[in-house]
Amino acid sequence: MAAALLASVPVLDMRAVGPVLSACARCLRWQMALSLLLGLPLEVAPGPIAYNSVASACERASEWQHALALIQAMAANGLEMDAFSFCAGICACSKGQQWPEVFHLLRRMADTSVATSPVLCGAAVNACAKAARWDGALYLLAEMVKQSVERSTVAFSAAISACERSGLWAVALGLVSEMRQTQVPLDTIACSSAISACEKAQEWSFALATLAQMQCWDIEVDAVSLSAAISACEKSAKWDIALHLLGLWPVLGLQTSNVAFAATISACEKATQWTAAGNLLQRLLASRAEVDAFSCSATMAACSRAREWQAALQILDGMDHWKVTKDAVCYTAAISACASSSQWQAALTLLELMRLDVTAEQFAYSAALSACEAVGNWQQAVSLLWKMRQEELAPDGMHLGSAVATTFHSLGRAAAAELLKAFRRELPSSQISQISSAAAGVAHMVLKESPGLVVLNKPAGVLTEDLLAALGRHGRVTTISRLDAPTSGVLPVAIGAKNEPAVIWFKSQFAGRLAKKEYLCLCHGRHGRGLVGDCVSSPLRQVPGEPRTEISREGREAVTYYEMLAEYLPCENASLPEERLFLIRARPQTGRMHQIRVHMASIGLPIVGDRQYGRLPPSWCSRLFLHCHRLELMDWHEQELHVEAPLPADLQDLANELSKRQPEAQAQRVPQQVKRKRKVKLKKRVQLEEDPPEPDTEDPSQQNSSADKDSSPTLGRDKSRALAVTEGDVTVIAGSDQALNKRLEVARAKLESSRDHSFMRKVEHFLRIVLGRDGEDPDEETSQGDLRWLLFEAIAACLIAVNSVLMGFEVQYTSSSSEPSPVFLAGSIFFGVWFIVEVAIRFQANGFYTFFTSEDRWWNICDLFLVGVSVLDVILLLVGFASTALSSIRVLKMIRVVRLFRVFRFFRQLATLALMVADSVKQLLWALLMFLLIMYVFAITLTSSCTDWIKIHIDFSDPDWKQKLKNSDSEELRQVHRFFGDIPRSVYTLFQTTLGGISWYEVTDALLSVDIISFCLMFAYIIFTILALLNVFTGVFVDNAVQNSKKQRQIQIEETLEKKRMGLDQIIEFFVATDLNGDGTISLAEIQHLLQDPVMNAYFDIIGFRPGDAQMLADLLDRDGSGGITLSEFINGCERMKGQAKGIDVHLLLTECIQIHEKVDRLAADFHGVPYDCLQGKRRKTLTVVG
Known part of the structure; x- marks a missing residue:
């Protein structure tokens, strides 16, 4: 309207143009105002007010370029700029994030007579905040103090926002404190910005402290501040605090938003609290708030971490009922949940559904490949890679590496390398990038340069990211492997972007576990000299919100092989002198965060200098002794590439110094005279076992104790009674003095033969363990005869196993061929003859009477029956009836299968289990009968109601009712008939739902369409059978098995006596090892030497007690006060001191007192x-x- 009136004015001047420009500015018609200003004739000279009006219109419309152009035009036309001009220009630059222009305007303002105002400074600080220039914002705040300009809440809030965007949470909190000190009014915006700064820096404690201070300062807590505090807890996995904060929303009168719910669910997800996440999702649904896909995907991610894949699928299925659109993130979360539980079929099915519903993304294929990798299904993994190419989704290094790793686990390293090379040939070779290491300033660190790859020797204390940034200034680089800041050594860097061929090639080798890395580390611990090497496979997970890793069952797979290279004595000023130092070579098979450091600390060998997982660095090693020494991988031309980085100078000097402190040989710990005696005794070992010496006719302990008995007859009788009580078990186990002396000589022979590595000894020991004869006393029968019988039983057991395998191959062969094989025919004849010969040998060795009356008589009778079957089988094979079609001959021939049960007689453990299972069959039959009765009762009720419902929709009088039912459009009708169409179907359905054959959810969902009574009845059946009946059955079976095991009295007696014999043998071996001079007694000097030896202290742990000083131990063991501890005194003393005091011991002690x-x-x-x-x-x- 103003423009139309202006067109009717005959002569234009500023009195007519000025109001029109102001009207356009107020109506945000910046284009019209600008065109009107620029279209004025030359004789009309606009003043500062006109320019200010148009510049203000441009500023409000975020047209900062035009606003700055008008400000510059004012200066060019010689017009004087006032505070409104500078304010419009600064506000325009603020919206355009042009902070350099803001400082330019401020300098121009300082050159003029325009006074600086809080509004102008606040606008300037806001411009720096929007550009995330925290330094500029703080500079302006400082200048405001110098120029005595009052700092407003707006200026402080803008500066805090700048610190928030730059991640300077401490500076933001400092500004809040400064506002309190300078009495600048704090508002919700400033505090919310400070909480957001703490949230981005994962400083949840400071965020909560600021939120609490807001209530103390009477500052309104709004949804923004609460959401920021919940997000801070979410990033640090503080799910319990996030739940508490979520409960404050209704208390503060705020309406809970779906963003707060989503952040809390995400906190539960990071803390693997999948049940809490599911409850929050239910609360969100019940609150009638808008449920978005992010909340559902976060809940499914929590289920994925907890390996609850069924719950994740239920949430995905429920999104349709909740009218939530499924996106790629939701499908990916569900696929990841299936992958975490090794449900690769479900993961692939979801991937196919995702391709039909939304566009499949690379993350979904990554999850599906992880599922295939978990079960070693390399065929499906390779197929997924080809599907990605068909959908024009280029597989990156992680996708290809996952398929290669799957092949590596299933087919070996060679097959995995061939698969990787096959994909390598399809990568374009013309896009290999290069970079100048000299220009990047890292030429002195380069160990190897290859097409698409540069290998650096990273020094300790330098971040991997800093080296990548130095290289990235001269070209694109990608991380394929990283080293921690305190770790030095080989660092490979791929040249190019993530999707370039070279990066894919090298990254897939690390992801596929084809690249090999070796680390050298110095560890300290109390391991003995037997440390050689081993494998640590504890899963690891990164602690949420903290830069460290811990061992957890919910963690990812982590495998580290290690090998000891050298052992050193500790330094003189070591804090724990009993520890030793070990130089270890570690080979990680996976690349988890801090993997080697956590794994070595978990086995009691923390790395020297590891502050986080060990202890403070010693004075002689101020840094972490961990160095990546070697790297092996294939270069771009598929050639093996080996790169080594020598130890840094400081670590090499330390290693040279430690090499002078290697411990002496282990053999020097044993006195020479004792070694000579043991060599002599070693030659007599066979004689000691076959013909033990006669014991002495007089016990020296009795001679030594005669004076004490005479001096105190009453007390001597009390001691003898006490010894008689406490030595009862030992007498029963050891037998007479002759048997005890015999065990003593055998123990000495065992000690001297500890280094006997003869092949026959090893064979005998191995056979005793495998056949369950390791607990038998080797002196009960001659060594050679026993070894021959053990070999015979081992050969018999092996031939039974071979016969079992041969029968399996024979059945497999005959299932696809009608012609008999001469190999299987000859094998059947051979085994039949062998079983006959075996029973004949047993019959000859035991005799007729012993064969049918011994403890193994039932096994022998079973052998006779099976041999009879073998004889019949051999006869049938020899006369040519093996291929006849007579059913009776076939039945007799198949009886050969029962030969397999002969293996039970060779293994005592299998025999015990067989007896327990046989005794449990009766209970099993009664339980099955009860189970069938319950299913039959429920089946009658459900079948009746379901068939009545089916008759409503299908006329059973029609002869074609089955065909009509099959062609019916109602899916519920077909399912109800399939589950409960008749009694057998109902019983079979109930049986499947109980044992997991089908999901009870499907059955109850089908019954829900029939009526609510059938649904409730089925639900009651599920609860009763799964939660009550099956648990009762399990308890009955367990109790029956326990009772049956208790019935095996002979087995229990043998196990108890065997355990006591083994304990007695350990004590005797301990006595022989302590008796250094071999005189049959232990002196105080020998006990003192004993307590100084850590190996001997381990023997004390074995027999169950820990001694004090040597004198006290000698007084406790030397009952007769002779100064020497005999074998009987040593046994009785150990038995008395082992374990806790018995009631009789306390009573005897009180009586003597x-x-x-x-x-x-x-x-x-x-x-x-x-x-x-x-x-x-x-x-x-x-x-x-x-x-």
């Missing part, structure tokens, strides 16, 4: 009133008489 008190009282009464001198003389006389 009472008797001693009575004797002291009588002695005091006898000498009552006698002078001390006379008492001394009498004491001397007594001693003279006794002497």
Whole structure:
């Protein structure tokens, strides 16, 4: 309207144009105002007000270029700019994030007479905040103090926002504190910005502290601040605190948003709290708030971490009922859940559904490939790669590496390398990028340069990201493997972007576990000299919100092989002198964060200098002793590439110094005279086992204790009674003194033969363990005869196993061929003859009477029956009836299968289990009968209701009712008939739902369409059978198995006696190892040497007690006070000190104490009133008489 009136004005001047420009500015018609200003004739000279109006219109419309152009035009036309001009220009630059222009305008403003105002400074700080220039914002705040300009809340809030966008949470909190100190009013925006800064930096504790301070300062807590605090807890996996904050929304009168729910669910997901995430999703659904795909995908991700793939699929299926659109993220989360539980079929099915519903993304294929990798299905993994190419989704290094890793696990390294080379040939070779390491300033670190690859020697203390940034300034680079900041060594860097061929080639080798890396590390621990090497396979997971890793069952697979290269003694100033140092070569098979450091610390060998997983670095090694020494991979031309990085100078000097501190040989720990005696005893081992020496006719311990018995007859009798009670078990196990001495000689022979590595000894020991004869006393039968019988039983057991395998191959062969094989025919004849010969040998060795009356008589009778079957089988084969069609002959021939049960007699453990299973068959039959009755009752009820419902829709009088039912459009009708169409179907359906054959959800969903009563009845059946009936059955079977095992009295007695024999043998071997001079007694000096040896201390742990000092141990064991501990005293003392005190031990101790008190009282009464001198003389006389 103003423009139309302006067109009717005959002569244009500023009095007519000015109001029109102001009207256009107020109506945001910046184009019209600008065209009107620029279209003025030359004789009309606009003033500063006109320019300010148009510039303000452009600023409001975010047209900062035109606003700055108008400001510059004012300066060019010689017009004086006022505060409104600079304010419009600064605000325009703020919206355009042109912070350099802001400082330019501020400098121009300083050159003019325009005074700086809080509004102008606040606008300038806001411009820096929008451009994330925290330094500029802080500079402006400081300048405001210098120029005595009042700093407003807007300026502080803008500066805090700048720090938030730059991740400077500490500076943001400092500005909040400064606002409190300078009494600048704090508002919700400033505090919310500070909380958001803490949230981005994962400083959840400071975010919560700021939120709490808002309530103390009477600042309104709004949805933005609460959401920021919940997000801070979410990033640090503080799910419980996030739940508490979510509960504050209704308390503060706020309406809970789906964003807060989604953040809390994500916090539960990171903390693997899938049940809490599911409950939150239900609360979100019940609150009638808008449910988005992010909340559903976060809940499914929580199920994925907890390996609850069924719950994830239920959520995905429920999104249709909740009217939530499924996106690629939701499908990917569900596929990941299936992959975490190794459900590769379900993962592939979901991937196919995803391709029909939405566009499949690379992340979904990554999850599906992980599912195939978990089960080793390399065919499906390769197929997924080809599908990605068909959908024009270029597989990257991680996709290709996952398929290669799957092939590596299934077919081996060679097949995986061939697969990788096959994909390599399809990558274009003309796009190999190069980079100048000299220009990047890392030429002195380069170990190897190859097409598409540069290998650096990273020094300790340098971040991998800093080296990549230095290289990235001269070209695109991609990380394929990284090293921690304190770790040095080989660092490969791929040249090019993520999707370039060279990057894909090298990254797939690391992801496919074809690249080999070796690390050198120095560890410290208390491991013995037997440390050689092993494998650590504990799964690892990164602690949410913290830069560290821990061992967890929910973690990812992590495998580290290690090997000891050298062992060193600790330094003089070591904090724990008993520890040793080990130089170890580690080969990680996976690339988890801090993998080697966590794995070595988990086995008691933390790396020297590891502050995070070990202890503070020692003075002689101030850094982490971990160095990536070697790298092996294939270059771009498929040639093997080997790169080595020598130890840095500081670590090499330390290794050279430690090499001078290697421990002495282990053999020097044993005295030479003891070694000579053991060599002599070793030659007599066979004689000691076959013909043990006769024991002495007189026990030296009895001779030594005779004086004590005479001096104190009453107390001596009490001691003898106590020893008789405590030595009862030992006497029963050891037998007579002759048997005890025999065990002593055998223990000495075992000790001397510990280095006997003869082949026959190893064979005998192995056979005893495998056949369950390791607990038998080797002195009960001659060694050679026993070994021959063990070999015979081992050969018989092996031939039974071979016969089993041959029968399986024979059945497999005959299933696809009608012609008999001469190989199987000859094998059947051979095994039949062998079983006959075996029973004949047993019959000859045991004799007729023993064969049918011994403990193994039932096994022998079973062997006779099976041999009879073998004889019949051999006869049939020899006369040519093997291929006849007579059913009776076939039945007799198939009886050969029962030969397999002969393996039970060779293994005691299998025999025990067989007896327990046989005794449980009766309970099993009754349980099955009860189970069938319950299913039959429910089947009658459900079949009746379902058939009545089917008759409503299908006329059963029609002869073609089955065909009509089959062609019916109602899926519910077909399902109800399939599940409950008749009694057999109903029983079979109930049986499947109970044992997991089909999902009970499908059955109850079908019954829901019939009526609610059938649904409730089925639901009650599920609850009753799964939660009650099956658990009762399990309890009955377990109890029956326990009771049956208790019935095996002979087995229990043998196991108890065997355990006691083994304990006695350990004590005797301990005695022989302690008796260094071989005189049959242990002296105080030998005990002192014993307690200084860590190996001997381990023997104390084995027999179950820990001693104190040497003198105390000698007094406890030396019962007769002779100064030497005999074998019987040592056995009795160990039995008494082992474990906790028994009731009889405490009672005997109290009895002896009472008797001693009575004797002291009588002695005091006898000498009552006698002078001390006379008492001394009498004491001397007594001693003279006794002497």
